[in-house]
Amino acid sequence: MLKTASSLKSATAIATVAVRDLEAARLFYEGTLGLTPEAGSEPGTVTYRTGASSLLVYPSPFAGTNQATSVTWDLGDDIKAVVSALRGRGVAFAHYDMPGMRRAEDIHVSDHMKAAWFKDPDGNFHALVGR
Numbered sequence: 001m002l003k004t005a006s007s008l009k010s011a012t013a014i015a016t017v018a019v020r021d022l023e024a025a026r027l028f029y030e031g032t033l034g035l036t037p038e039a040g041s042e043p044g045t046v047t048y049r050t051g052a053s054s055l056l057v058y059p060s061p062f063a064g065t066n067q068a069t070s071v072t073w074d075l076g077d078d079i080k081a082v083v084s085a086l087r088g089r090g091v092a093f094a095h096y097d098m099p100g101m102r103r104a105e106d107i108h109v110s111d112h113m114k115a116a117w118f119k120d121p122d123g124n125f126h127a128l129v130g131r
Contacts, residue, residue: 012054014047014055015055015056015071016055016056016057016058017071017122018060018062018064018065018066019058019063019120020060020061020064022044022045022046022057022058024121025046025057025121025122026046026057028121029046029055032090045058051074065123066125069125070124071127072129073128073129076130077130077131079114079115079116079129079131080130082128086118091118092118092119094117094118094119094125095108096108112131113129113131114129114131115127115128116128
């Protein structure tokens with residue numbers, strides 16, 4: 001096995017999200033989502049600790065062009081409470097017709113998982129998953 005491959009197995013992955021305006025993004029990520037920036041972020045970026053991982057937010061002219069999920073948050077049994085709290089803070093959730101899933105308000109439910117999706121102000125998709 002390549003040493004690089006084994007190093008990747010034990011490394012912590014960092015989610016990265018491109019935004020147009022870093023200060024406007026901070027209002028959303030800190031004010032709406034309730035994240036706290038880490039001290040010592042690289043200049044021109046903001047890093048947030050999220051569980052055992054990190055979320056790096058950085059400015060880019062390509063912000064919001066990804067039409068797939070950028071970040072997935074595994075909330076376990078807390079998904080309903082988190083969705084409710086975010087809805088109360090003005091977050092709008094996307095609704096999809098997905099085979100094998102029904103919707104309970106803003107949460108898509110199957111036999112084995114629950115999921116909800118929302119966009120940040122730049123159009124980056126975020127997923128919340130749980131059981």
